[in-house]
Amino acid sequence: xxxxxxxxxxxxxxxxxxxxxxxxxxxxxxxxxxxxxxxxxxxxxxxxxxxxxxxxxxxxxxxxxxxxxxxxxxxxxxxxxxxxxxxxxxxxxxxxxxxxxxxxxxxxxxxxxxxxxxxxxxxxxxxxxxxxxxxxxxxxxxxxxxxxxxxxxxxxxxxxxxxxxxxxxxxxxxxxxxxxxxxxxxxxxxxxxxxxxxxx
Numbered sequence: 391x392x393x394x395x396x397x398x399x400x401x402x403x404x405x406x407x408x409x410x411x412x413x414x415x416x417x418x419x420x421x422x423x424x425x426x427x428x429x430x431x432x433x434x435x436x437x438x439x440x441x442x443x444x445x446x447x448x449x450x451x452x453x454x455x456x457x458x459x460x461x462x463x464x465x466x467x468x469x470x471x472x473x474x475x476x477x478x479x480x481x482x483x484x485x486x487x488x489x490x491x492x493x494x495x496x497x498x499x500x501x502x503x504x505x506x507x508x509x510x511x512x513x514x515x516x517x518x519x520x521x522x523x524x525x526x527x528x529x530x531x532x533x534x535x536x537x538x539x540x541x542x543x544x545x546x547x548x549x550x551x552x553x554x555x556x557x558x559x560x561x562x563x564x565x566x567x568x569x570x571x572x573x574x575x576x577x578x579x580x581x582x583x584x585x586x587x588x589x590x
Contacts, residue, residue: 463547467578472527509543
């Protein structure tokens with residue numbers, strides 16, 4: 391009659407657990423990530439590589455991440471509350487300030503003043519997306535209303551006809567999917583690059 395030692399009991403308990411842990415680590419930690427990465431590169435290569443925008447052989451940004459344009463000759467994007475710098479993709483976040491928060495009120499007031507200082511003659515209503523940050527802090531697009539609000543300033547700074555700038559906005563405008571989903575908008579980086587190309 392054989393006897394079961396403690397060592398036999400321990401190995402019979404732990405062996406399946408160790409095999410299962412090793413197997414799941416291999417499948418979930420190695421095979422699955424590599425398979426999904428490979429599939430993404432084959433089917434959606436541009437998105438898998440970060441939707442990078444290349445101009446004259448140099449990477450100038452991503453179509454998915456906003457940039458902080460400050461020169462009056464450029465269209466300005468939506469404000470960003472990420473730290474320690476605007477549009478920091480490594481720290482995507484909003485300010486989490488509510489509409490009655492004093493800090494939020496002061497931030498909006500400062501943004502309104504900056505827009506008015508850059509274009510004193512503009513008496514149009516300022517679109518909300520030009521003075522409020524998004525939840526992600528990375529918005530690469532602005533509404534067509536926000537683009538049209540800045541149109542006169544950009545045309546004046548670049549010594550262009552407003553109709554020329556408006557034509558570029560209309561050309562790059564993205565409209566709601568199926569006419570219902572989302573808002574009419576334009577990518578700020580694409581818009582500014584098109585203007586730079588026109589200047590050349």
